[in-house]
Amino acid sequence: NWPWIPKLQYGERVNKPVACKFGSDAYGILVETAAGRPFTARGNPDHPLSQGGIDPLGVASVQMLYSPSRIQGPMKKSGNGFENISWDEAGKLLAAKVKSAGSDVCAITGDETGTTTDILAGLLAGLGSDKCFLMSGETAPAVTAWKMLGGQGTPGYDLENADYVLSLGGDINESWGTVVRNGKAMAANKAAYVYVGAVQKPGTSIPSKTWVACKPGRESLVALGIAAYLIKAGKGMDMPGYGAFSEFVTVTNPPSRIAKATGVSEATMKRMAEELMRAKRPLVLTGSEMGQGSDAMGAAMGLALNMLLGRINARGGVRDIPFAPQVVANAPARDTLLARDAAGYVQAVAQGKAQAPKVTLIVDANPAYALPQPDMVAKALEKSGFVVSFATFMDETAAMADLILPASYFLEAMDDVYTPFGSGQANYTVSPAIVEPVFDTRPAADVLLELAAATGIDLGVSSFEDALKAKAEALGADWDELVEGTAWVAATSTNGYGLALWNESLRALGVPRAADDLVLAPMAKLHLGTAGMPTTPFGVLTIRDTELKNNILCAQMNRATAGKLGVRDGQAIVARSAAGSCQAVVSLSESIMPGVVAMPLGFGHTAWDEFAKNKGDNVYKLMEIKPEPGTGMSLFGNPQVQITRA
């Protein structure tokens, strides 16, 4: 009939298990192929982190194989544009630049769970550089906090078996930890779910769900207030560090003070403490609305609450999950990497406080969009001698690079996932390549291994697959089962002893005084993308007119806040912070607490394709970086903002 309409193509249909990984979360999916051609993605019922579920990015992941923003082959900068080059030439150029830079090389990666990061970090260490960074997320503050209290690995959260979940700031359905698994766990076990945050969260067991409004960025302070009531009820007296801790939460920072700083009343904190004590298997987790930029001190207080409640290594509680075994020579331990602060380093380079590197390697990350203050990141990249991007898509960072070595997409390359943050048990997934690369791309790990060989660095593994096999063996997992798509899950976790409620550095935890200032609550929503991915072509349909209106970013606030600011619904405004400004339009929503303006992340792309770019503004522009007292890590999630009419 209609010859201009695409015809369907048929063929033998097979489901292939792979792991979908767009951000810190990663989970198993099934990709269905017809005559070898992948066409659809669905959740993998047999994968522990999917359980048949999938998110709005994962479900459109197959189509991204042919995204107009895919980089089709290696390129080097030429004038204002790029010039296509061969892999051979690209490899030689890369090796020459890295050799001449010596130890003056830095790297940023967004891959928190894969062995590619170990290869990158091992390579950097071999070159004599300790400047290998992970993009910021919830893992770093959690691990730093856990270490302070005597933990050895990563805190893991057994959501499946908890009957009362108190989330201090973490949005478990959009940005905190294993999002797909979180949803499945909450739907299945009918636990009561209490969310403390500036923006109301619908869904997930509504009947037993409570929203407690709290000033954004201060959610984890509520843990101090609750802890005070638990101490008063006689909890934790036999625990190491009890004396200093109880003094800190009852005398130095009593609930009255916490109530002023957070906007959560003493009565509410007391009620939550009572509910936690009444629950059989309560669980407390901490995080931030945007899934990054939160504080380690607050995370420590959340973990201390779990300790007071006797929830460590208990069913439905917190487990100490060991880091992945290290199989790449020279590679630093994962907690060493997590303790490094990408945002702080980039800021120091931009401001001339740290020496600019001669070569910057960017793998699986888009810092020029998703680190605070993109302008500052751009400045740091300009200062850097030679920027190499291993991007799959033409993102903002790749567009600024001197050399692009396009990485194959996840369906085209083998990859692995070790225990994404939030997991309740250690787990390991191997994701095989299920199609030949569509364009002239290569897996980033292979290119990095060649670079190591060219610069004379022995990483102790002959190929990427070898490294994964070694990791599987060290874990005691069956390789054949792994490549066939069966995830390995640890039977038990034996760590998590020798913990204490207190660490002296917690004294630096600053409790801010009450403030009337307007504070920003950036909202991370998967359908609008993550730090590494924008919304997909199919995701465009899901954009609401409360998120983007007439192509302008929406600034959500409640009627009372708008009245105070003298703005009305639909009015064009400019939001300014000490870091920068965003164009926006007022969108009234009573889901936002007073004194808060909430803005969705994911807009304001200047690169990518026609589906993602030139829509709204980038909220990262407003994020002012402040070092956390005590840990020195960058905090940036909730700057004060001023609103003026445009």
Next chain:
Amino acid sequence: MEHKESKIRWGMVVDLDKCTGCGACMVACEAENNIAPTTDSSNKLRTLSWMLVYELTNGKAYPDHDVAYLPRPCMQCGKPSCMTVCPVTAIDKNEEGGIVSQIYPRCIGCRYCMAACPYHARYFNWYDPIWPEGMEKTLTPNVSVRPRGVAEKCTFCHHKYAEAKELARAEGRDPLHLEENDYIPACVAACPSGAMHFGDLNNPEHTVYKMAHEKYAFRLLERLGTDPQVYYYSKREWVRRQGDNYLKTEKTKGA
């Protein structure tokens, strides 16, 4: 019109107390049903959203405010208003499962069906379907691509029903007695929060039968008499009350 009775009534029950409005169902639907992506979807009169997630609010100010998300597929009405108005018999209410389908080659694009549907579940193809270069290779082999000028809507992924029946026949099972999980539309399969359920509304062993018979279950604009095969469920009275045009003094269903 005579109300056709079928032994099997495929139906959906959406638990609005669990839906987080994440949008996975919408995206899964577009991918499964070969709906071409658009670079700008802000004009909702021109988009094709077979599945659309609405945001409902109780209209109260902070802190008494509450929100619910309502995913809206085609209601697969027992008495489909769209069908009776179609001048070219392009719409069929299937006797085996009760799915309302659209026969694209017959459709003349008059859009009477869109005007007749009280649920805004029908859409018109204003444009030729165009995929970015290469992306047409990811079209599913299940659903034909529709040209500009025809009306279309959610089909409960009835190609999956056909597949499930074929599989049952091949395995020597009765295709008219499918197990609960044999046939699941793409949106329900994708839902990560356990809000969406699917099955035979006539089969007491299916979850949807049980949920649809609970007192908190309701259907949209039930009193129009369209007899939808999509049910919603909420313990919150204000949510149920938005499901129909209640008089001020009238009691909400389930209250």
